[in-house]
Amino acid sequence: MSAFPQQLIDGYRTFASQRLPTEQSRYRELSVRGQSPEVMVIGCCDSRVSPEVIFDAGPGELFVVRNVANLVPVYAPDGGAHGVSAALEYAVNALQVKHVVVLGHAQCGGIRAFIDKIEPLSPGDFIGRWMSMFVKPGERVEQRDHESMAEFTVRIEKAAIFRSLENLTTFPFVQTRVGRGELSLHGAYFGVAEGSLFVLEQQTKQFRSVGQMSQAGG
Numbered sequence: 393m394s395a396f397p398q399q400l401i402d403g404y405r406t407f408a409s410q411r412l413p414t415e416q417s418r419y420r421e422l423s424v425r426g427q428s429p430e431v432m433v434i435g436c437c438d439s440r441v442s443p444e445v446i447f448d449a450g451p452g453e454l455f456v457v458r459n460v461a462n463l464v465p466v467y468a469p470d471g472g473a474h475g476v477s478a479a480l481e482y483a484v485n486a487l488q489v490k491h492v493v494v495l496g497h498a499q500c501g502g503i504r505a506f507i508d509k510i511e512p513l514s515p516g517d518f519i520g521r522w523m524s525m526f527v528k529p530g531e532r533v534e535q536r537d538h539e540s541m542a543e544f545t546v547r548i549e550k551a552a553i554f555r556s557l558e559n560l561t562t563f564p565f566v567q568t569r570v571g572r573g574e575l576s577l578h579g580a581y582f583g584v585a586e587g588s589l590f591v592l593e594q595q596t597k598q599f600r601s602v603g604q605m606s607q608a609g610g
């Protein structure tokens with residue numbers, strides 16, 4: 393077996409000497425009191441899209457589940473092992489988070505593989521099967537006339553966020569808490585190259601840019 397990656401050892405030592413001293417009391421408090429994050433983020437595995445980094449979150453602040461293309465399956469109590477559903481159940485029922493954020497992003501490899509139908513993406517492969525949940529039976533996902541490949545890709549990346557939000561509402565415990573006004577669902581999209589964040593406006597179904605500068609005053 394090869395050695396544990398030196399990059400991670402070095403990274404831990406930097407964390408332990410720089411960040412940990414400022415957060416040690418917070419870690420101790422969290423270990424006694426337990427976690428009580430108010431926000432769950434469902435993001436992509438992509439190494440460029442770390443929710444804790446993008447939202448500048450400290451320990452205990454975000455409950456995060458990441459998977460290929462930030463997808464949420466439909467509610468399926470079929471006896472199968474459902475990792476995202478289990479995390480969602482824990483976040484909503486046990487932690488009683490107030491917000492669930494689906495965080496999509498630009499240049500998503502999962503979406504790209506889905507669009508290109510590249511190998512290995514047969515229905516029998518893991519990514520192929522995983523991405524197939526994105527499409528409803530009978531639904532066709534195709535590039536539109538006069539739509540560039542780049543535009544098509546962004547449209548599908550955003551469609552994955554809409555689909556995940558739609559699928560979230562198939563979970564009875566999500567429906568219940570949303571209905572009581574105790575939980576809200578949100579979509580966001582991260583532009584990797586510029587580090588830009590777009591938040592889904594519920595009424596218009598449009599993604600609006602969040603300015604990078606702090607709000608003045610207040």
Ligand SMILES: [Zn+2]
Pocket residue numbers: 436437438460461462497499500501502503
């Ligand atoms: Zn991705």
